[in-house]
Amino acid sequence: MKKIQVNIKHILNTVNEESVRTIQKGAAAAGLEKLNKGTGEGNDFLGWLDLPSRTPAHHLDEIQAVADELRNSCDYVVSIGIGGSYLGAKAVIEALSNSFDAYTPALPNNPKVLFAGQNIGEDYLYELQEFLKDKRFGIIVISKSGTTIEPAIAFRLLKEQLEAQVGKEKASKLIVAITDAKRGALRQLATEEGYKTFVIDDNVGGRFSVLTPVGLLPIAVAGFDIKKLVEGALELQHDTEKASDDNISELYAAARNALYQAGKKIEILVNYNPKLHYFGEWWKQLYGESEGKDHKGIYPAAVDFSTDLHSMGQWIQDGERTIFETVLSVDSVKHTKVIPSDEANLDGLNYIAGKRVDEVNKMAELGTRIAHVDGGVPNIRITIPELSEKYLGQLIYFFEKACGISGYILGVNPFNQPGVEDYKRNMFALLEKPGYEEATKAIQAKLGE
Numbered sequence: 001m002k003k004i005q006v007n008i009k010h011i012l013n014t015v016n017e018e019s020v021r022t023i024q025k026g027a028a029a030a031g032l033e034k035l036n037k038g039t040g041e042g043n044d045f046l047g048w049l050d051l052p053s054r055t056p057a058h059h060l061d062e063i064q065a066v067a068d069e070l071r072n073s074c075d076y077v078v079s080i081g082i083g084g085s086y087l088g089a090k091a092v093i094e095a096l097s098n099s100f101d102a103y104t105p106a107l108p109n110n111p112k113v114l115f116a117g118q119n120i121g122e123d124y125l126y127e128l129q130e131f132l133k134d135k136r137f138g139i140i141v142i143s144k145s146g147t148t149i150e151p152a153i154a155f156r157l158l159k160e161q162l163e164a165q166v167g168k169e170k171a172s173k174l175i176v177a178i179t180d181a182k183r184g185a186l187r188q189l190a191t192e193e194g195y196k197t198f199v200i201d202d203n204v205g206g207r208f209s210v211l212t213p214v215g216l217l218p219i220a221v222a223g224f225d226i227k228k229l230v231e232g233a234l235e236l237q238h239d240t241e242k243a244s245d246d247n248i249s250e251l252y253a254a255a256r257n258a259l260y261q262a263g264k265k266i267e268i269l270v271n272y273n274p275k276l277h278y279f280g281e282w283w284k285q286l287y288g289e290s291e292g293k294d295h296k297g298i299y300p301a302a303v304d305f306s307t308d309l310h311s312m313g314q315w316i317q318d319g320e321r322t323i324f325e326t327v328l329s330v331d332s333v334k335h336t337k338v339i340p341s342d343e344a345n346l347d348g349l350n351y352i353a354g355k356r357v358d359e360v361n362k363m364a365e366l367g368t369r370i371a372h373v374d375g376g377v378p379n380i381r382i383t384i385p386e387l388s389e390k391y392l393g394q395l396i397y398f399f400e401k402a403c404g405i406s407g408y409i410l411g412v413n414p415f416n417q418p419g420v421e422d423y424k425r426n427m428f429a430l431l432e433k434p435g436y437e438e439a440t441k442a443i444q445a446k447l448g449e
């Protein structure tokens with residue numbers, strides 16, 4: 001059976017295998033035990049740990065049925081959410097979609113999933129609303145609290161538009177809310193308006209929620225197989241349950257911490273497939289929010305190669321030596337494209353004529369890896385057999401499990417995000433009345449403005 005794999009061979013000129021294995025057998029195994037026994041900090045947020053095995057087929061059928069209703073009635077479905085309520089679905093949909101879907105009109109019964117509520121861009125919202133004028137659209141609104149400002153603004157606008165376009169009653173059938181089981185503004189509104197709802201469990205944090213309806217519903221609406229996604233995750237749940245040399249989540253967590261302890265403070269997630277761009281964004285939130293605490297933590301960055309070799313390649317090859325790379329390498333692509341021969345051969349590239357584009361890409365990957373390792377940038381390599389629901393499910397669970405273990409190795413609570421609250425407090429203080437003016441002045445004075 002094919003699986004994703006982790007290779008640490010190319011970090012061994014920076015940290016030796018023994019030190020990685022020592023961390024794996026010691027701190028990583030202890031971290032895994034904390035997860036399994038629920039004895040670590042943040043243990044009230046471990047609902048994601050056995051989510052694949054706890055998700056019954058009928059729950060997936062229910063999500064699929066709601067997705068099918070939206071697919072039948074809409075040409076566009078706007079998924080509204082931010083952070084963990086956005087990035088997982090976006091990452092999977094982008095990885096599996098045709099790259100030019102964005103430029104093609106949605107087909108009946110195969111709606112395009114659009115995203116909103118992940119920014120406060122007035123022009124973005126204006127253009128989205130203009131685009132949706134007179135179109136058949138529905139809304140998935142995802143927010144535990146219902147008061148997060150970005151999705152709340154987007155939802156107000158789109159709800160008003162939908163109600164104006166199809167009437168209040170029909171609109172209520174085209175809106176699905178994913179929120180807290182009992183509490184919060186969105187739960188109250190959904191009850192009052194009679195929206196179909198799904199629950200975000202209390203023990204699953206936003207960035208670990210892609211395998212709940214938060215990620216699964218938009219992914220199913222986009223036409224992808226959520227059963228296969230969960231199936232893939234389940235395989236990795238089983239594989240990473242016990243401490244062992246073959247546990248790839250433990251291995252990755254141990255390797256990145258060995259590198260961190262050796263002074264490598266920045267991890268760059270590298271892909272060689274543009275479809276994985278948003279997977280990098282999802283990964284950044286997962287590791288950034290989980291580990292950046294108590295003035296500690298590897299800084300998670302991401303690049304798309306070979307595109308960014310022509311912008312960031314210089315820095316990576318030759319800049320400060322505080323970085324390491326984790327390369328996502330996809331074994332097989334879906335389509336075949338052979339490079340044609342050219343009689344004039346002005347670009348001098350006839351020597352690659354007849355080769356597949358992916359063969360060139362793989363050589364770019366290999367050449368870059370050698371150059372970066374030689375240049376003092378250790379490389380962890382993760383291979384993915386192909387971009388499909390199953391392997392993305394494996395990859396998601398692999399990274400989630402490794403993230404929990406890694407946070408415990410680092411000595412932080414991987415499941416809270418106290419820092420995210422700070423900007424919210426300031427923004428609300430600036431916007432809220434009474435005291436709006438004074439609060440604005442106080443903050444501006446603090447910033448010396």
Ligand SMILES: O=P(O)(O)OC[C@H]1O[C@](O)(CO)[C@@H](O)[C@@H]1O
Pocket residue numbers: 082083084085086142143144145146147148151205206207417420
């Ligand atoms: O679900 P809510 O309450 O809108 O919160 C939004 C988001 O805030 C975060 O917790 C932190 O940014 C996200 O992961 C989460 O999904």
